[in-house]
Amino acid sequence: MINKKWSSLVLLGLLTATTLTGPLPASAHDKAEPGAEPPRVQLVLDVSGSMRATDIDGRSRISVAQQAFGEVVDALPDETQLGIRVLGATYRGKDKQQGCLDTQQIVPVGPVDREQAKAAVATLRPTGFTPVGLALREAAEDLGRGTTARRIVLITDGEDTCAPPDPCQVARELAAQGTTLVVDTLGLAPDEKVRKQLLCIAAATGGTYTAATSAEDLTGRLKQLVDRARDTHATTPSKVAGADACQGAPLLAPGVYTDRETFSEHRWYRVPVRPDQELRASVSVAMDRPVNPDYGVLLRATASDGRELVRGVDAGSGRTDVVSAGLRWSAGADDDEQARDEEATASPAATSASAVTTVCLVVSNMFSPRAGTDKEPGMPVELTVDVVAASPTPDGPDLGRGWVLLLLLTLAGLLTGLVTGLLTRWWVATWREK
Numbered sequence: 020m021i022n023k024k025w026s027s028l029v030l031l032g033l034l035t036a037t038t039l040t041g042p043l044p045a046s047a048h049d050k051a052e053p054g055a056e057p058p059r060v061q062l063v064l065d066v067s068g069s070m071r072a073t074d075i076d077g078r079s080r081i082s083v084a085q086q087a088f089g090e091v092v093d094a095l096p097d098e099t100q101l102g103i104r105v106l107g108a109t110y111r112g113k114d115k116q117q118g119c120l121d122t123q124q125i126v127p128v129g130p131v132d133r134e135q136a137k138a139a140v141a142t143l144r145p146t147g148f149t150p151v152g153l154a155l156r157e158a159a160e161d162l163g164r165g166t167t168a169r170r171i172v173l174i175t176d177g178e179d180t181c182a183p184p185d186p187c188q189v190a191r192e193l194a195a196q197g198t199t200l201v202v203d204t205l206g207l208a209p210d211e212k213v214r215k216q217l218l219c220i221a222a223a224t225g226g227t228y229t230a231a232t233s234a235e236d237l238t239g240r241l242k243q244l245v246d247r248a249r250d251t252h253a254t255t256p257s258k259v260a261g262a263d264a265c266q267g268a269p270l271l272a273p274g275v276y277t278d279r280e281t282f283s284e285h286r287w288y289r290v291p292v293r294p295d296q297e298l299r300a301s302v303s304v305a306m307d308r309p310v311n312p313d314y315g316v317l318l319r320a321t322a323s324d325g326r327e328l329v330r331g332v333d334a335g336s337g338r339t340d341v342v343s344a345g346l347r348w349s350a351g352a353d354d355d356e357q358a359r360d361e362e363a364t365a366s367p368a369a370t371s372a373s374a375v376t377t378v379c380l381v382v383s384n385m386f387s388p389r390a391g392t393d394k395e396p397g398m399p400v401e402l403t404v405d406v407v408a409a410s411p412t413p414d415g416p417d418l419g420r421g422w423v424l425l426l427l428l429t430l431a432g433l434l435t436g437l438v439t440g441l442l443t444r445w446w447v448a449t450w451r452e453k
Contacts, residue, residue, distance in 0.1 A: 057098045058170075059128055060245055061158045062088065065175035067107030069208075070145040072176070076234050080176050080207045081145050087238040088140045091245055095131050099245065102128030102161050103136060106154040107147040118148035119181030124161050149177050152184035155220070159193050159200055169200050170226075172244050174237075176207035178216055187216060190223035202226045203244045205237065211391075218308055218393065225277060225399045227307040256401055261286030265323060265379035273405045279397030280304065282388055288380045290404055294350045297409045301331075301345035302382050305399040309389040317383040318344040328378065342384075349409045350376055380404070 070081040088103075095101060103126035110121040125139045126132075155171065162169040179186045193200050203226040204217035214230065221228040227244075231237035256277035262268040268287040280286050292298045302318045318331040331346035382402065388394055 057100050059100045059102075059162050060169070061102040061104060061128060061162050061171045062241075063104045063106065063154050063158050063171055063173045064088070064140070064143070065107060065149060065151070065173075065177065065207075066105050066143050066145055067147055067149040067177060067180075068145050069149075069177045072208075075207065075232070075237075078234070079145075081143065083234045083237060084174055084207070085140050085143065086234060087241050089137045090238050091241045092131065092133050092136045094242055095133070095245065097131070099131060100128050101131045101136065102126055102158075103139060104154060104158050104161060105143060106150050107145075108143055110147040112147075115148065115181070119150045119153065121147050122150055122154040122157055124157070128161055128163070148180050149175065150181040151175060151179040151216075152182055152186035152189045155186055155189045155193070155202065156184065162200065170244065170247070171200065171202045172205065172241065173202060173217070173220065174205045174207065174231075174241075175217070176213070178210070178212050187219035187223060190220040194224050200224060204228045205240060206230045207237070215393075221307055222393075222396050227305055227399075259288070259402075261288050261382065263287065265289065265321065265325075265381075268379065270377075271380075271402075271404050274403075276402045276404070278382075278400040278402065280382060280384060280400045281397040282386050282394055283384065284397065286382045286400070288382075288402065288404075290378050290380060290406065291375045292348075292350065292378050292406055293375050295409055296406050297347060297349035298378055299345075299347045299405045299407065300380055301343060301403045303341050303343040303401045304382075304384055304386075305341050305401075306386070307398055309392050311387045311389055314342065314384070314386045316342045316344045317381075317385070318346055319381045319383070320346055320348045321379045321381060323377055323379060348378065 064084060066081065070084070071079055073079045075083045092101070102124060104122060104124045106122040107118070108121065108123065108125075110118045112118065126136050151173070155173065158171050162171070190202055193202075202220055202224040204221045206213050206217050206228065209230065209232070214228070218228045220226070229236075229240050231240055256275040259269050259271065259276040259278055261278050261280070263285065265287050268289045270289045270291065276288075278286060290298055290300070298320065300318060300320070302316065304316050306314075320328045320330070322328060329346050329348045331344040380402075382400060384398070386398070
């Protein structure tokens with residue numbers, strides 16, 4: 020069994036799924052074979068006329084974006100399939116109808132040719148309109164379909180000037196199609212309308228929004244998002260809706276799940292665990308909108324009657340936009356007397372039925388929104404559940420209990436005193452001879 024002192028061990032990273040017997044839980048989607056489909060990322064860059072503005076570290080927005088692209092491309096893992104699409108990059112006229120069709124894929128999605136990609140971006144010059152909605156729709160087509168999550172990273176400094184299609188509505192349509200597509204947005208201008216639009220796009224697809232106010236911010240965030248695509252592409256989370264109480268909460272099998280949680284909310288899920296199994300669970304909550312600096316995430320495992328079994332703790336992962344927590348728990352001989360008494364007095368049929376313990380997982384957050392921050396939809400939550408064979412820790416030496424332990428302690432005290440006395444007499448005798 021797992022000793023209770025290890026109950027706050029944080030589990031980060033994805034856990035290997037195993038077969039679970041007992042009540043039939045809702046199963047996550049089958050996981051793709053590792054490496055069966057490489058991560059696919061499409062970078063979408065706004066090259067409209069407003070990108071000429073020189074308000075980021077005294078440089079133009081386009082030059083900062085080009086530098087960031089170059090550094091990210093140099094750092095890309097070889098297995099990443101990258102594409103680049105631009106909007107507002109070629110049409111110089113004033114015909115809005117024609118200018119709002121101005122989006123092209125300048126690097127097709129595929130194995131990275133670093134020199135080609137950097138050269139294609141370096142030659143861009145701010146030109147036309149801002150058809151963000153159309154560019155998103157085309158970028159989704161560029162990425163194609165697949166069994167794993169795909170990512171679009173949108174970098175823009177302005178609100179869509181060509182709607183329809185409205186970019187937020189396009190994002191909702193893509194999410195509704197079940198295309199396992201995530202859109203992350205990066206805003207280069209401190210404009211409230213732009214922020215709300217980019218936040219809406221990201222929220223609709225389970226992505227994140229970030230305001231990049233410096234070249235360093237933009238480069239660092241771009242690298243982070245591309246790395247995330249590499250780290251999570253092998254598993255597509257299944258959508259699940261947590262309940263507001265354990266009773267009636269969804270029953271989960273081992274897998275990865277995605278949900279949304281509003282500020283200061285508690286979301287409940289259930290997992291069946293046999294006596295010879297260990298439950299491992301971790302959760303990450305993405306801060307996809309401005310929040311106050313005091314926040315935290317709590318993951319707890321409770322019995323169906325509300326008794327807390329174990330709780331996890333917050334864990335830093337090097338990222339500033341995600342807070343994670345994890346826990347592990349298994350049933351064992353040190354569990355409370357009440358559970359053992361009930362099992363001993365139960366009928367054989369009841370005992371067999373109770374062999375599987377339904378553990379309630381509770382995801383809680385202590386986030387609070389900043390002034391003007393939208394509370395809906397909830398923040399993206401990713402929950403990883405695994406049930407594995409219990410791996411007992413080695414037992415410590417058993418010194419006995421009650422009178423046996425008291426006798427052992429008494430003998431140890433007498434021996435310690437005797438040895439100390441003999442050593443003291445020897446030392447005094449030796450000192451006097453000198």
